Amino acid sequence: MMSAEPLKIGSFEITSRLFVGTGKYATYELMREALAAAACQVVTVAVRRERMVDKTGRNILDFLDPAKYILLPNTAGCFNAEDAIRTAQLGRELLEGLGNAGASWVKLEVLGDRKTLLPDPVGTLEALKTLVADGFCVLCYTSDDPVMARRLKEAGAASVMPAGSPIGSGQGVLNPSNIRIILETLKEGDPNYPIIVDAGVGTPSDVTIAMELGADGVLLNTGIAGAADPVTMAHAMRLAVESGLLGRRAGRIPRKLYATASSPLAGVIGK
């Protein structure tokens, strides 16, 4: 039972709050099965040079039904604003050709360092401004820096997507305090502004923590694709998103230093 209330990002209304990447699966068949188990609606894809000489002649689009999924093209691998902008435009052209709704949005990623894959904040902001002016709905990958997150929202990002930890690291949400500050700052007076934790989550409990903190969704790839059994992990991630969302809405008990008995103290025998 997921919330009937869809997640709104720009003009998109999304029913599943788990966004899943399509990279690094051993086979396309396994990817397709894992996406089905994740019950996701949004899947990310990358834009790369056509190899022309693919021996198998297979394309990921043979395994991703554009009528079933909203494709979210990314600018992964771009290390400057110009490459990211060009990649976004190429992605839009590709998705328009497929008639997929994802043509109007992009996951912006401008990287600043090859080892950590941390975003380049200057390049990200520069590319964001150009893409917004060009009519894109931009979902913006960033670090968990609250000031940068605010700058990106101010510059027109449709969603700010802070990393829990470095891409593919599986370290989970390393700085929950920063994620909380980002949520509080960006949602102040604008409670429906969407924040998606993107990257670094390795296990279902990481996803649940992000959702319990108040994130509107989680985007992940390696946590599923790299698991020993991606299909089972995809199912687990789906439950984790739902669990964290419901837990958040239910309102947790306050943390206390000392115990509070659950059973009545009165009426214990032998007194």
Next chain:
Amino acid sequence: MPLHVTINGEGRQFDGPLSIAALLEQLHVEPLRVAVERNRALVRRRDFAATTVADGDTLEIVTLVGGG
């Protein structure tokens, strides 16, 4: 008229005149599954037939792949 063109970083030679649409056909590439840049500028799909490849052009032909 021979055309020397760089496609996806690799030097290639074709017989001109040649449109983007004809080039994709020669490369056995399904036009709906690629996007094309000519000299760093996007070529819209609807312009594939009308856009002529010039000697010395640099083309990027991209498709979608798995990614996060």
